[in-house]
Amino acid sequence: MAANARLLFSVTGVVEAATGLALLIAPALLVQVLLGAAPDTPAGMTAARVAGAAVLSLAVACWLARDDLAGKAAKGLVTAMLFYNFAVVAILILGWIRHGIAGIAFWPVVAAHIALGVWCAACGLASSRIADR
Secondary structure (H helix, E strand, C coil): CCHHHHHHHHHHHHHHHHHHHHHHHCHHHHHHHHHCCCCCCHHHHHHHHHHHHHHHHHHHHHHHHCCCCCCHHHHHHHHHHHHHHHHHHHHHHHHHHHHCCCCCCHHHHHHHHHHHHHHHHHHHHHHHHHHHC
16 A cells, blocks of 8 residues: 555545534534434434544544555555445445435435545555565
């Protein structure tokens, strides 16, 4: 993994930090923009804030890993972020298909997670090719 992974971790760190903070501070607004409906129960607000803390944790891990790309932890993080990005896409698309949920930011968020997932896959493949040499 090289500069491409460093940039991936930097971009992911910033984007997911913003998302995580928004979920912690204003979960109803972010969920409304993404899904077209606010989490209008205390349980929904709590779940959104827990998700915010989790996303913020991923952001911190990515940000800290951007300067340590040679280790197994960085490779594991790329794999974890690959899973995360494609899981988010699958969950959102399933919600759209089954329940018709989609806010104004829905498709841009889906596209961003697809792009980040492909970027993770490319970094993982590049890392594997380097290790095979």
